[in-house]
Amino acid sequence: MDYLTLIQLLDSTVRLATPLLLACLAGLFSERAGIFDIGLEGKMLAAAFFSAALAAITGNVWLGLLAGIGASLALSALHGVASITFRGNQLISGVAINFLAAGMTVLIAQDWFQQGGRTPSLMAGGRFEGITLPGAEAIADVPFFGPLYAELISGHSILVYMALAAVPLTWWLLYRTRFGLRLRAVGENPASVDTAGISVVGLRYAAVAICGVLCGIAGAYLSTALQAGFVKDMSAGRGFIALAALIFAKWRPWYALWATLLFGLFGALETRPDVIEAVIGMRVQGQLLGALPYVMTVIILAGFVGKAVPPRAGGEPYIKER
Amino acid sequence: MDVMPKWAEVILVPLISLLLAAIISALVILAIGEDPIAAVNLMITGALGSTYGWGYTLYYATNFMFTGLAVAIAFHARLFNIGGEGQAMLGGLGVALACLYIPWPHWTLALLGATAMAALFGAVWAAVPAWLQAKRGSHIVITTIMFNFIAAALLNYVLVNLLRPKGQMDPATARFPEATQLPTLHDLLAPFGIEFSKAAPANVSFLVAVLACVALWVLIWRTRLGYEIRAYGHSESAAKYAGISPVKITMIAMIISGALAGMMAINNVMGEAERLVLNSTEGAGFIGIAVALMGRSHPVGVFIAAILFGFLYQGGAELALWTSIPRELIVVIQALVILFTGALDNMVRMPLEKLFLAARRARAPKPERKPVEPAE
Numbered sequence: 001m002d003y004l005t006l007i008q009l010l011d012s013t014v015r016l017a018t019p020l021l022l023a024c025l026a027g028l029f030s031e032r033a034g035i036f037d038i039g040l041e042g043k044m045l046a047a048a049f050f051s052a053a054l055a056a057i058t059g060n061v062w063l064g065l066l067a068g069i070g071a072s073l074a075l076s077a078l079h080g081v082a083s084i085t086f087r088g089n090q091l092i093s094g095v096a097i098n099f100l101a102a103g104m105t106v107l108i109a110q111d112w113f114q115q116g117g118r119t120p121s122l123m124a125g126g127r128f129e130g131i132t133l134p135g136a137e138a139i140a141d142v143p144f145f146g147p148l149y150a151e152l153i154s155g156h157s158i159l160v161y162m163a164l165a166a167v168p169l170t171w172w173l174l175y176r177t178r179f180g181l182r183l184r185a186v187g188e189n190p191a192s193v194d195t196a197g198i199s200v201v202g203l204r205y206a207a208v209a210i211c212g213v214l215c216g217i218a219g220a221y222l223s224t225a226l227q228a229g230f231v232k233d234m235s236a237g238r239g240f241i242a243l244a245a246l247i248f249a250k251w252r253p254w255y256a257l258w259a260t261l262l263f264g265l266f267g268a269l270e271t272r273p274d275v276i277e278a279v280i281g282m283r284v285q286g287q288l289l290g291a292l293p294y295v296m297t298v299i300i301l302a303g304f305v306g307k308a309v310p311p312r313a314g315g316e317p318y319i320k321e322r
Numbered sequence: 323m324d325v326m327p328k329w330a331e332v333i334l335v336p337l338i339s340l341l342l343a344a345i346i347s348a349l350v351i352l353a354i355g356e357d358p359i360a361a362v363n364l365m366i367t368g369a370l371g372s373t374y375g376w377g378y379t380l381y382y383a384t385n386f387m388f389t390g391l392a393v394a395i396a397f398h399a400r401l402f403n404i405g406g407e408g409q410a411m412l413g414g415l416g417v418a419l420a421c422l423y424i425p426w427p428h429w430t431l432a433l434l435g436a437t438a439m440a441a442l443f444g445a446v447w448a449a450v451p452a453w454l455q456a457k458r459g460s461h462i463v464i465t466t467i468m469f470n471f472i473a474a475a476l477l478n479y480v481l482v483n484l485l486r487p488k489g490q491m492d493p494a495t496a497r498f499p500e501a502t503q504l505p506t507l508h509d510l511l512a513p514f515g516i517e518f519s520k521a522a523p524a525n526v527s528f529l530v531a532v533l534a535c536v537a538l539w540v541l542i543w544r545t546r547l548g549y550e551i552r553a554y555g556h557s558e559s560a561a562k563y564a565g566i567s568p569v570k571i572t573m574i575a576m577i578i579s580g581a582l583a584g585m586m587a588i589n590n591v592m593g594e595a596e597r598l599v600l601n602s603t604e605g606a607g608f609i610g611i612a613v614a615l616m617g618r619s620h621p622v623g624v625f626i627a628a629i630l631f632g633f634l635y636q637g638g639a640e641l642a643l644w645t646s647i648p649r650e651l652i653v654v655i656q657a658l659v660i661l662f663t664g665a666l667d668n669m670v671r672m673p674l675e676k677l678f679l680a681a682r683r684a685r686a687p688k689p690e691r692k693p694v695e696p697a698e
Contacts, residue, residue, distance in 0.1 A: 038467070082661070086668040091402055091463050093665035095611060096657045103653030104350075110648045111354040117648060240467055247464065285483065291475030294468040301460035310461065 003144075007151045009268055009275060014156065015226060017264025018163045019044065019218040023242035024249065024256045025163075025170050026214035032174065032251060033207030034187035034313040038094035039079055040215055041239025042101030047072040047219025049105040052119040052230035053112060055126040061224050064126070068223075069216030075101065076212030084204050087317030098239075106232050119223070119230040128157035128225040157225040159217060166214070170253040183207055187311035190318040200318045218242075244297035251311060263293045325675045336618060336663055338670045343658035350654060356647055368640025369633045377507060377522020378639075381594065382606075383632030384524070387531040388586035389610025390628050391538050392579045394619040398542060399575035400555040405451060405466025406583040407607025408473030409444040413584025414591040415477060416443030418485065418598035421498040432502040436592050437530065437585055444584015445577045447473060452576030456569040462576075470607070481600060494599040504593045527589035532625070534582060539621040541578075551575050583607060612656050615664040631656070 023040045030037040047068035055064030075097050082093040106117035113119055133154035140150040174180035186193045186203045194200050222238075223230045245263055249255035269276055270286050277283055326334075348358035369375045389406045396403035403409075416439035426432035451465035481493040490496075504525045508518045542548040554561040554571040562568060586606060591598050613631055617623025638652035662670070 038463070078661075082665040082669075086666055086672070088665035088668055090665075091404075092611070092615070092660060095404065095608070096661035096665055099608070099653050099657035099660065103650040103655075103657055106648055106650040107350065107354060107654060110646070110650075117650070237471060240471065243464070244468065285479055287475045287478040287482070291472045294471045294475075298454070298460070298465055298468050298472075301464060302454045302458040303460070304458075 004147060004151075005275060007147050009265075009272060011152050011155075012268040012271070013261060013264045014152070014160060015264075016267040017260045018156075018160045019221050019226065019238055020242045020245055020260040020263055021163045021257060022159075022166065022214050022218035022221065023239055024245045024260050025166055025253065026211040026218065027243055027246045028170065028249075028251055028253060028256060029183070029207045029214070030211040031246065031314055032187045032311055033183050033204050034190060034311055034316065034318070035079070035083055035204055035208055035211075036090040036094065036315045037079065037208075037211060038091055038243060039075065039097035039101075039239075040211075040242055041235050041237065042094075042098035043072040043075045043212060043215035044219040044222065044239050045098075045105055045233070045235040046075055046101040047216040048223040048234055049109060049119070049219075049230045051216075051220035052122060052223035053109070055122055055224055056113075056120045056229070059123070059125050061122075061126055061128055064224055065217070065220045068220035069213050072216030072219060073209060073212040076208050076215070080205050080208045083317065084201055084208070087319065090315055090317075102233060105230070109230065109232075117232045122224060122228040126224065127228055128159055128221070130155040130157055131161075157221070159221045159225050162217065163221075164257075167253050167257045174253065179206075184311075187313055190313050194318070194320065204318075215239075241293050244293050247297050247301055247310075248293075250309070266290070266292050326671075326678045330674060330678065331671075332618065334674065335667060335670050336616065338674075339662040339667060340616070340659065342670070343655065343662045346658050347651070347655045351647065351651070354647065356645055361641055361645065361647065364641055364644060365633070365637025368644075369636035372519065373517065374519035374522050375636055375640075377519045377524040378636040379629070379632040380507070380524040380528050381522065381589065381632070382635040383628045384528045384531045384589040384593075385586050385606040386609050386613045386628035386631045387535060387625060388589070389583050389607050390613030390617060390624040391534055391610075391621065392583035393610045393614035394617065394621070394624050395538060395542070395551070395582065396575055396579040397614055397619040398548075398555050399551045399571055400558075401452075401455070401572065401575055401579075402463050403448065403466055403576060403579045403583075404463055404611065405448060405469045405473075405580075405607070406610045407603055407605065408466070408470035409447045409580045409583035410586045410603045410607045411473045411477050412447040413440035413444040413587035414598050414602050415480065416440045416584060417587040417591045418495050418498075421502040421592060422485075422495060426499075426501050429502060429504055433504060433526065433530075433588065433592070436502070437588050440584040440587040441581035442584070444587075445581040448576045448580020448583070449573065452573050452580075455576075456572040474601075478600060481598065485598070492599075495597050498592065498596045502592065503596060504588070506593075523594040525589065525593035527593045530585070530588065531628075534585065535621040535625050538582075542621070547574065583610065609656060611664075612660045616659055 023044055027037050027040050050071040051064035051068030054067035055061045079093050079097055082088040083090040109117045109119060136150040136154035140146045174184060182193060182198055182203055186200055190200045193203065222234055227234065241263055245256060245259040248259040266289055270289050273283065273286060351358040351361050369379045389410060392406050392409070393403055417436045420436040420439040421432065424435060426435065447469060451462050451469055454460045454465050455462040478493065481495065485495045486493055487496045504527065506522070507524045507528070508520045510526060511518045542552065550561070550566045551571055553564065554566055554568065558568060590602055595602060609631055613624055613627040616627040634652055634655060638649055641647045641651065642649040
């Protein structure tokens with residue numbers, strides 16, 4: 001494998017890892033606050049549809065992004081009402097949200113566009129285009145660093161850079177601010193937070209809302225940057241891979257970056273069987289490679305390789321003593 | 323003391339939840355510019371108006387009965403088996419191997435053998451997450467989700483690389499031999515002089531599913547094991563104190579659950595397709611969650627809910643055929659049923675409890691209140 005192929009492979013790794021990273025960080029906020037969220041998939045899907053739909057109607061991708069975030073936030077609110085206010089089962093609520101998104105997106109797409117449950121293809125302006133970073137063209141011919149900068153680092157859409165910036169931001173918010181400390185505490189021991197006179201319900205709603213915003217960006221990326229338009233079920237299990245990455249990262253932001261990049265690499269390799277064959281000298285079935293993130297998550301969750309311990313109060317509705 | 327009488331808890335709460343789901347579904351149909359009443363009429367004629375419609379309704383209901391029972395038995399042990407889909411896929415693989423590689427003399431023996439293989443494969447696929455939960459403490463919901471994806475990848479691999487006959491393009495096994503083909507309801511009812519549609523896929527597996535409902539009822543409410551499973555589900559610490567092993571109950575409940583989900587394959591793989599294709603389960607494993615929630619994990623409830631979802635499925639297909647309402651409406655209804663009966667049940671229960679409390683207070687004689695002497 002030559003250098004340029006490697007750069008290309010890493011380039012598509014970054015592209016594929018971006019939605020995973022955003023969704024993974026979304027899940028991180030929610031689960032760190034003690035709200036399990038298996039509805040990441042549904043929220044991404046709803047956001048993907050509404051951002052593509054608005055971008056197609058208005059021709060403005062930023063309005064699309066806002067609509068996507070709005071749709072995702074609405075589903076987050078539903079999850080919050082079910083699992084925080086009415087103390088329902090968080091897992092069942094997540095399952096319901098996934099199906100709601102899967103059904104409603106096609107239903108609305110068919111009603112609005114009559115194209116068999118898809119949006120029209122997005123033209124320029126309706127998509128997030130790649131950004132050429134300053135000096136990328138100038139040094140493109142420099143050996144080694146030229147292609148690295150011009151092909152791998154430069155040329156992504158703004159959402160990719162936003163996702164990467166979200167990692168240190170999340171770290172800072174969780175570990176260096178009062179809000180972050182409280183948010184982590186509410187996922188470990190909500191009673192102590194309550195005793196300190198801080199609203200458990202308020203904190204958890206805040207976490208679920210942040211989760212909604214991040215899922216919204218992830219969904220918008222799918223339909224307006226990675227692809228040009230919405231198609232049925234386009235999230236294709238990415239919400240669950242993000243969930244897997246979250247466990248793989250043991251609920252920590254920097255690890256989330258590495259985990260999603262790793263799973264992104266698997267995704268990139270799936271489309272390049274020739275590269276795998278060249279590197280390890282044997283053919284690997286694409287389907288088996290696709291299952292690798294799931295297998296690895298099961299192994300890590302079982303504690304065979306480093307134990308992943310979830311937030312202690314995860315999944316439990318908080319009931320004040322009466 | 324319970325705040326609500328038992329009938330309100332068992333019948334009123336789910337009924338109101340369902341009503342809410344139905345109202346929102348009607349609003350959705352209105353919003354996309356169709357008439358909900360006409361839609362319901364069309365669904366009823368399409369799903370129940372002919373033996374052909376009934377044949378499809380019962381065929382779908384058979385799938386949902388198996389997967390619904392699977393989720394229900396796990397719920398009794400307070401385990402959420404979200405992996406019915408993967409277990410049913412593996413069940414399909416078991417059925418395919420049994421039908422393709424064993425020369426069965428008659429369909430009755432083939433049905434027995436295929437059922438055993440389907441149950442075995444499904445059980446194994448559920449046993450691994452169960453073991454990981456019981457012994458290693460990994461969350462069963464996450465593991466079963468992961469196992470769904472692993473099952474899909476595995477099946478894809480097996481169909482494309484191992485079981486596909488040479489020269490065939492689509493990833494599917496060869497057709498099962500003649501002797502393994504199950505009699506349809508048409509064949510079964512003909513001796514009694516009942517004319518049933520020949521084209522509909524409902525088959526003898528429906529009776530197996532009904533039998534499974536009865537067997538599960540006996541297991542849950544009439545055996546020691548069932549008692550232990552329920553006790554464990556109510557309170558893990560109390561069950562432990564009573565000498566019930568959590569590892570044993572987790573394993574057994576999940577193995578039964580996986581076996582039931584796997585057994586779905588005798589209906590869709592052996593009874594209908596008569597070969598194993600990709601994505602043969604078509605999401606039935608997930609509908610099992612809605613069915614179990616709606617049926618409140620009781621075999622009778624699961625039976626009724628499965629028939630209702632069978633009706634929705636067949637009716638929804640008719641809607642998609644004759645109106646501009648896409649099939650995905652069913653997915654929305656399914657989501658609403660799960661949401662209202664599973665996650666938002668407290669939203670219905672809390673006001674009802676207040677209502678019953680108020681009614682009880684109004685009926686009970688008011689306690690005499692002594693006038694408080696004003697302090698000097």
